[in-house]
Amino acid sequence: RREAVYESNTNEFPLLWSAPVVDYLSTLHDQDRVEIRWHTTWQEQAPEFGKIVGLPEFGVADAPEARANQGLLAKQQTLKAKPVWWKYNTAERVLTDERRPLIWIDDDLFTNVPKTYRNGLGQLGKILLLCPDGQTGLLSKHLRQIEEVLLLWEEARGAVSSS
Numbered sequence: 001r002r003e004a005v006y007e008s009n010t011n012e013f014p015l016l017w018s019a020p021v022v023d024y025l026s027t028l029h030d031q032d033r034v035e036i037r038w039h040t041t042w043q044e045q046a047p048e049f050g051k052i053v054g055l056p057e058f059g060v061a062d063a064p065e066a067r068a069n070q071g072l073l074a075k076q077q078t079l080k081a082k083p084v085w086w087k088y089n090t091a092e093r094v095l096t097d098e099r100r101p102l103i104w105i106d107d108d109l110f111t112n113v114p115k116t117y118r119n120g121l122g123q124l125g126k127i128l129l130l131c132p133d134g135q136t137g138l139l140s141k142h143l144r145q146i147e148e149v150l151l152l153w154e155e156a157r158g159a160v161s162s163s
Contacts, residue, residue, distance in 0.1 A: 004052050008045060017053045021138045024146075029056050033150055034103065037061040039090055061090055085112035091121060101126035101153055103146060107134035126153055 006013045028034045038046035039061040046060055087106065094102045102125065109131040110118075121127050128149045132138050 002053070006045075006049055006052055008048075015049065015052060016137070018137065019054075020140070021143065022054050024143050026054070026056055028146075028150075029058070033154075035059075039087055039106075083113045083117050088113055088117065091127075092124065095121060095125035095127065099125065103128045103130070103149065105130045105132065105138065105142070107132055107137070 002017050002019060004015045006015055025036060029036050036058040037060065038050075038058055040046050042049060043060060047057055050056070050058060085108075091102060091104050094100050102121075104127065109129060118129055121129070128145065130138075130142050130145065132142055
């Protein structure tokens, strides 16, 4: 376990991370097995956090919903019967517009996206949803789950391309 403090203007945020988790994510990125994107309320500050913990530079997912008027967003999503959480739309776009598999890791995922909608995302494309405890973060069991699903997706892609 490693620790640091991220300072932003007048705020300080304590950071805790695990070197094996950072190493695993960095390896996935370096081997081009995945494209990692930050999708966080930290937005443009996320790369600074990444530098502190030793992650490679990842892109920050555009989050127009995070910048939108939250009242308007809530009204629009109520009409569409979608979760109000601003991150949901981006996940949906990855699966539908980009037609890419998605591994969504967020400690608030199960709180903010009801099970019905989590299941519905699975009908839109290949997805792995991980909701680690906010106090412990990603654990070795989560890394095993990521590796297992990546291997399955890679095997399926190989089978399709060799047909």
